[in-house]
Structures are given as structure tokens and as C-alpha cells.
Amino acid sequence: MYYNGFSASVRNYVTGSALKNPHRTAPHEPPNEIMSSPDKPVIHQRLADHQAELANKSLESLFEGSGRASLFSTRAAGLTLDYSKHFCTRDTLDLFEQLAHQVNLKSHIESLFNGDIVNTTEQRPALHTALRGPAPDEEKRREIVVAKERMRLLVDSLQQRSRSGHNGKPISDVVNIGIGGSDLGPRFVVSALQAAAPAAVNVHFVANVDPRELEDTLRPLDPDTTLFITASKSFATLETRANTQAARNWLRDAGCTDLACHFVAVTANVAAAVEFGIAEDNIFPMWDWVGGRYSLWSAIGLPIAIATGWASYEALLDGAEEMDNHFRNAPLTSNMPVLMAMLECWYSDCWQAHSTLVLPYSHALRLFPAYLQQLSMESLGKSVTLDGNAVQRHSGMVIWGEPGTNGQHSFMQLLHQGTRFIPVTFIGVLPQPQDDDRSRHLFANCLSQSRALMTGKSLDQVRAELIAAGLSAQQADAMAPHRCHPGNRPSSTLVLPSLTAHSVGALIALHEHKVFTQSVMWNINAFDQWGVELGKRAASDIFAVLDSDGDTGFDDSTQQLIELYRQNR
Numbered sequence: 001m002y003y004n005g006f007s008a009s010v011r012n013y014v015t016g017s018a019l020k021n022p023h024r025t026a027p028h029e030p031p032n033e034i035m036s037s038p039d040k041p042v043i044h045q046r047l048a049d050h051q052a053e054l055a056n057k058s059l060e061s062l063f064e065g066s067g068r069a070s071l072f073s074t075r076a077a078g079l080t081l082d083y084s085k086h087f088c089t090r091d092t093l094d095l096f097e098q099l100a101h102q103v104n105l106k107s108h109i110e111s112l113f114n115g116d117i118v119n120t121t122e123q124r125p126a127l128h129t130a131l132r133g134p135a136p137d138e139e140k141r142r143e144i145v146v147a148k149e150r151m152r153l154l155v156d157s158l159q160q161r162s163r164s165g166h167n168g169k170p171i172s173d174v175v176n177i178g179i180g181g182s183d184l185g186p187r188f189v190v191s192a193l194q195a196a197a198p199a200a201v202n203v204h205f206v207a208n209v210d211p212r213e214l215e216d217t218l219r220p221l222d223p224d225t226t227l228f229i230t231a232s233k234s235f236a237t238l239e240t241r242a243n244t245q246a247a248r249n250w251l252r253d254a255g256c257t258d259l260a261c262h263f264v265a266v267t268a269n270v271a272a273a274v275e276f277g278i279a280e281d282n283i284f285p286m287w288d289w290v291g292g293r294y295s296l297w298s299a300i301g302l303p304i305a306i307a308t309g310w311a312s313y314e315a316l317l318d319g320a321e322e323m324d325n326h327f328r329n330a331p332l333t334s335n336m337p338v339l340m341a342m343l344e345c346w347y348s349d350c351w352q353a354h355s356t357l358v359l360p361y362s363h364a365l366r367l368f369p370a371y372l373q374q375l376s377m378e379s380l381g382k383s384v385t386l387d388g389n390a391v392q393r394h395s396g397m398v399i400w401g402e403p404g405t406n407g408q409h410s411f412m413q414l415l416h417q418g419t420r421f422i423p424v425t426f427i428g429v430l431p432q433p434q435d436d437d438r439s440r441h442l443f444a445n446c447l448s449q450s451r452a453l454m455t456g457k458s459l460d461q462v463r464a465e466l467i468a469a470g471l472s473a474q475q476a477d478a479m480a481p482h483r484c485h486p487g488n489r490p491s492s493t494l495v496l497p498s499l500t501a502h503s504v505g506a507l508i509a510l511h512e513h514k515v516f517t518q519s520v521m522w523n524i525n526a527f528d529q530w531g532v533e534l535g536k537r538a539a540s541d542i543f544a545v546l547d548s549d550g551d552t553g554f555d556d557s558t559q560q561l562i563e564l565y566r567q568n569r
Contacts, residue, residue, distance in 0.1 A: 043098050051350040054087040059454045059488050076336040077322035077506035080495040085454045093333050096342040100332050108520045119527035126527045128294035129324050132317040155305045159200045166258035171227045175204045176303040178231035179239045181292030183207040184374050186303040188367040192504050193308045203307040209239035223254035230265045231300050233286045235272035266299045291527050293374050312501040319505025327513040337513035345521045347423050349393055358401035360427040361446035364499050369401030379515045379526040395522045405445045416485050424491040426450050429499050456487020
């Protein structure tokens with residue numbers, strides 16, 4: 001047993017009621033469907049019973065015998081997933097497979113790839129996979145081919161230094177202005193691959209409407225040799241529009257007489273971009289069948305191709321397509337995105353997990369948790385099912401993380417000795433032969449943390465160590481509770497063979513498909529984001545009255561804060 005050797009008081013101290021008690025819901029929270037409803041289908045009740053059985057086991061005990069690691073590992077598109085340190089047995093996988101069949105997961109996957117209407121509130125398909133693989137119809141295939149060829153020509157002209165600013169000087173810097181999906185995906189991939197990027201052009205990113213970010217970005221740049229990419233489907237997003245206007249003012253103040261050669265746009269609103277002053281030849285398409293957070297595979301990915309070269313960008317697409325093929329064709333019990341999704345749903349529904357930690361043990365992947373936050377929480381943060389009824393389970397989890405080993409010196413304390421049940425995904429990159437010892441130390445830390453979370457350190461172990469170090473039995477008894485670690489914390493380890501465009505493409509597509517699978521499990525729409533739209537409208541309403549006088553009609557708190565602004569004008 002996991003807690004064998006612990007006194008009752010120590011057991012309560014290191015676990016807390018959150019890990020042992022049934023789910024407690026606040027009045028506004030949805031009930032836990034799997035755990036609480038007496039009339040759920042048999043498979044859900046079996047999952048609940050199975051959870052109760054595994055909750056009384058230790059993760060270490062699941063390794064008794066041999067071969068567990070190979071049984072609970074899978075490979076796809078060059079990536080390796082070891083999920084053996086999870087509360088998971090062959091019975092668990094059987095239940096996962098039964099649940100997948102019950103919700104017709106395979107048919108949902110085919111609908112996604114076939115271009116069926118999967119975004120039901122906006123009546124749209126979600127065909128980001130067509131940007132890196134076969135399109136479901138000839139018209140879309142032609143549109144994609146034409147857009148890619150235009151992208152390639154722009155990338156080549158910048159790499160060859162043949163594209164010039166208004167005075168004939170070659171462009172040396174590109175600034176991408178976007179936010180959300182028009183920023184996070186390209187920003188992450190460029191940071192991941194920039195070490196191997198060609199040095200012909202420097203790529204920068206601006207998202208925040210706070211003037212400081214644009215000012216800091218532009219300070220070292222030369223207006224004569226700077227090209228801006230405005231990435232906005234509507235060409236009306238407040239932050240992007242305001243920063244684009246500020247960039248235009250910066251060029252004009254520097255004496256730029258021909259703004260057209262310093263701006264490119266990626267948008268579905270061509271008329272608005274032309275009205276702003278961007279030449280139509282410099283406008284790249286966005287399609288309503290590609291959501292913002294899935295758009296880095298489209299012309300939104302221009303900064304990636306510019307920073308890393310066209311061949312690297314194509315390798316990124318190839319890695320994603322290879323993961324697409326795996327997701328579409330692999331059996332459910334060895335399907336990497338499906339397994340990751342099922343485990344996370346399992347922990348949310350049956351183990352009362354509210355968040356999950358992502359720890360990339362790679363400085364190059366440091367922005368991956370931020371990218372995943374949008375991909376997952378914007379997709380899964382829904383409170384109604386596809387048919388408009390209230391969800392009966394919590395949908396989605398809070399995603400958080402930092403690069404390892406940094407996290408080991410901050411929040412990992414909470415995971416090792418705290419009371420929260422937080423599944424972890426460790427992401428490691430295999431050290432290369434030319435790497436020095438620091439890369440091997442990094443990889444060793446990745447493996448050691450997952451093992452330490454699983455094994456922990458018992459009260460008896462700590463007490464024996466303290467006595468061996470010279471403490472008296474009484475001193476050891478007093479100190480030991482503070483140094484014991486309960487262990488039994490589940491984790492996955494996802495390993496990239498190397499840090500290449502292909503492996504990064506596969507990594508992103510893996511998580512896209514994981515999120516889609518979760519949406520099927522919870523019967524929600526992964527492709528709309530009405531909460532984001534609400535925030536945009538609310539900001540516009542308040543911006544419109546900031547500089548007026550009198551009552552705004554808003555609540556007292558908002559009115560008071562607006563008055564504070566007005567007094568400071």
C-alpha cells in the first residue's frame with residue numbers, strides 16, 4: 001500500500017482531504033457526471049469503480065513483475081510517450097477503448113479530416129489538417145497551393161535580401177503584429193527553432209496593446225529596413241489594429257514615403273487592409289475553416305518560414321502530417337493523442353484534478369506551455385454541450401508550466417509535498433552526441449523528477465536517514481514528517497529524438513488532436529471561443545466612454561475606475 005508505514009496524522013498531513021475525499025462541488029459547479037449520477041451508462045460506472053480500486057494502489061506496485069514500461073509506451077512521428085507512471089492498467093485501457101467506441105470517436109476523427117461541420121455554432125469545418133496534408137476538395141487544395149507559393153516567394157525574397165524598403169535598402173527585420181493564435185503559435189515555433197535559423201532576417205513579435213512592447217521592439221530597429229506583418233482575420237482586433245497604427249506612425253515619423261512596401265497582412269478582410277494602406281498584392285488569405293489557434297500552418301506561419309527558411313517550414317508541416325496520419329489510423333490503444341486525452345479526462349472526471357503541469361526540459365521549448373494554454377483552455381473552456389445543454393462534468397483543466405529545471409526551484413515543491421492532485425507531462429529532448437554535460441544533466445533531471453514524484457520518500461526512510469546522519473531518535477521523529485514525500489504523483493514523459501522542425505510539428509499536432517479528442521469525450525465544441533469575443537466587445541464599450549463625461553451606465557465599480565482614469569487625464 002502507498003501509505004504503508006505512515007502514521008494517521010502524517011498521512012493526513014501529506015495527502016490532505018483533496019486527495020482522499022469524494023468530489024465536493026460548490027453550488028455553481030457542474031456535478032461530476034461519472035462519479036455522481038446513478039443512472040449513467042455502465043461504462044461510466046465501471047470507470048468510477050476502477051478509479052476506487054486504483055486509488056488504493058501505489059504507482060510503484062503497478063511495476064511489480066516486468067515489462068510495464070514497454071506495455072504503456074507508444075511511438076508516433078518520431079516521438080515517444082511513456083505513460084507507465086500513471087494510474088493505468090490493461091483494464092484501464094479496455095475501459096478507455098469502450099468509452100471511445102461509445103462516443104463514436106473514430107467517426108468524429110473522420111469528420112474532422114473530411115471537412116464536415118465540426119464547429120457547430122459557426123457552421124464551419126476545422127480544416128487545419130488540410131494545410132499540411134490532403135485537402136478534402138479540389139477548390140481548397142488549389143487555394144492552399146496558391147497561398148503557399150506566394151508565401152514561398154516572399155520568404156525567398158527576404159532570405160536573398162532582394163526585398164527592399166522605400167529607399168532601396170534590403171529588409172533586415174520583420175515584426176509580426178498579432179495576438180492570440182496569430183502570435184502564440186508562430187512565436188513559440190520561432191523560439192524553438194531559431195538556433196538553427198538562417199541569419200538573413202531577424203523576426204520579432206508584438207502582441208500586447210501596452211505601448212511598451214512595441215516601443216521596446218522598435219527601439220533598435222531601422223525604419224528603412226523593417227517590414228511589418230499584420231496578422232488578424234478580421235483586421236479589426238483592438239490590440240492588433242492599434243499596434244499596426246502605431247507602427248505606421250513610426251514609419252511616417254522616420255520619413256517613410258512609401259508605406260506599402262513596409263507592410264504585409266494576413267487577413268480575411270482584404271477591403272479593410274487595403275483601406276488601411278496595404279497593397280492587395282501584399283495580403284495573404286485567412287479562411288473561416290481554419291481557427292486562429294490552429295492557424296500557424298497557414299500564412300499566419302509566415303514569421304516561422306521567414307525566420308527558419310522555407311525548407312524548415314515544410315519540415316514542420318511534414319511532422320504535423322505524420323502525426324495526423326497516426327491519429328487517423330492508429331488503433332485507439334496505441335494512439336498517442338487519444339491516450340493522452342483519455343488520461344487527462346480520466347483525471348478530471350474521476351480523480352478531481354483541476355490543473356495539469358507541462359514541463360519542457362528544453363530552453364527552446366520554453367514558450368510551449370503558453371502556446372498550450374490557448375490551444376487547450378480556449379478550446380475546452382465550455383459550459384454547454386453540443387446540443388446546448390449544461391455540461392455535467394468539468395470540461396478542460398488549467399494548463400501551466402515553465403521550462404525545467406527552473407520549475408524544480410520554484411513550484412515543484414508543491415507537487416512533491418503539497419496536497420493537490422496534479423498530473424504532469426515532462427517533455428525531454430534526447431541529448432545529441434555533440435552536446436556537453438549540461439544537456440545530459442538536463443535530461444537526467446527530467447527523468448529523475450518523474451521518478452521522484454512516483455516513488456516519494458516514506459517516513460521510515462527519512463527517519464532512518466536522519467538517524468544515520470547523527471540525529472537522536474527523538475530528533476528524527478520530530479523532523480521526519482517535514483522531510484517525507486508521499487509520492488504516487490502520476491506523470492507522462494514525452495521524448496523528442498532531437499529538436500528539429502519535424503519533431504516540433506509533430507509535437508504541436510499531437511496536442512491539437514489530444515484537445516479535439518477531449519472535446520469529443522466531453523461532447524463540447526472545441527472550435528468556437530465566445531468568451532474571447534465577449535471580452536473584445538466589453539473592451540470596446542468601455543474604450544468608447546473613457547474620454548466622455550458623466551455616468552456610463554456601468555456598475556459602480558467600473559464607473560469608479562473610469563472616474564479614476566478621467567481624473568488622471
